[in-house]
Amino acid sequence: MGFRGSVSKGARYRVAPESAQGRARVKNVRLFDIRHMSTPTSVYAEMTPNPEVMKFVADRPLIDGNAQAEFTSKAECAGHSSLAEELFNFPFVIGVFISGAFVSVTKDDSLGWEMIAMQMREYIQQWLTEHPVAVEKVPPARAAAPPSPEAAPAAGEPVVALADSDIVPTEHDQAIADLLEEFVRPAVEADGGAIDFRAFIDGTVHVRLRGACAGCPSSTATLKDGIERLLTSKLDVVQSVVAST
Secondary structure: OOOOEEOOOOOOOEEOOOOHHHHHHHHOOOHHHHHOOOOOOOEEEEEOOOOOEEEEEEOOOOOOOOOEEEEOOHHHHOOOOHHHHHHOOOOOEEEEEEEOOEEEEEEOOOOOHHHHHHHHHHHHHHHHHHOOOOOOOOOOOOOOOOOOHHHOOEOOEOOEOOOHHHOOOOOOHHHHHHHHHHHHHHHHHHOOEEEEEEEEEOOEEEEEEEEOOOOOOOHHHHHHHHHHHHHHHHOOOOOEEEEEO
């Protein structure tokens, strides 16, 4: 079967299968028209352990490979993600995290998800159908910032301020990173978040939580009952795990 269907935005060219006329017309299609053809995309919404974050999962990748993109303001999106930039036009959106085939949206407490989840899902699905690229350029890793109450995993577990200058590579870094990659990252991403290994200092593993994991009420349980138990059982040198900037 040859090429069939509308090629450009205004249905300017309708091409008959296997016809010389059709093949000739295909040659006349501008690259602009091909790039702007719609990409039918299906999206479903999924709750996360963080009540302020909803995960929207597409049926195609939204970012290359293992790359991730996190934004906390519309200004940060410029030149990196048109999708994230558009999502910040919703007044209740305060964070956007894109990884794999999903985008996690963090809202403020002005509205409940039951009032806006369907609208948000339909908007993202329509946007992805009309735009093949969600992340034009992966932003650089976010610089360390002073911890804030909102960033704390839970009451009693403040985020540790860790500057890049405090980090000294150790012989155990790769083993820790490999364990996090194999056993922790898939589960964390399934919840709409991400975890980054920051450093290993005096027996303590420092990790940065992002996306749905940042500020999640269950983060303390994840750190202590999940990640810490895993790492201490696999590596004798590990004594504890904390969330850091």
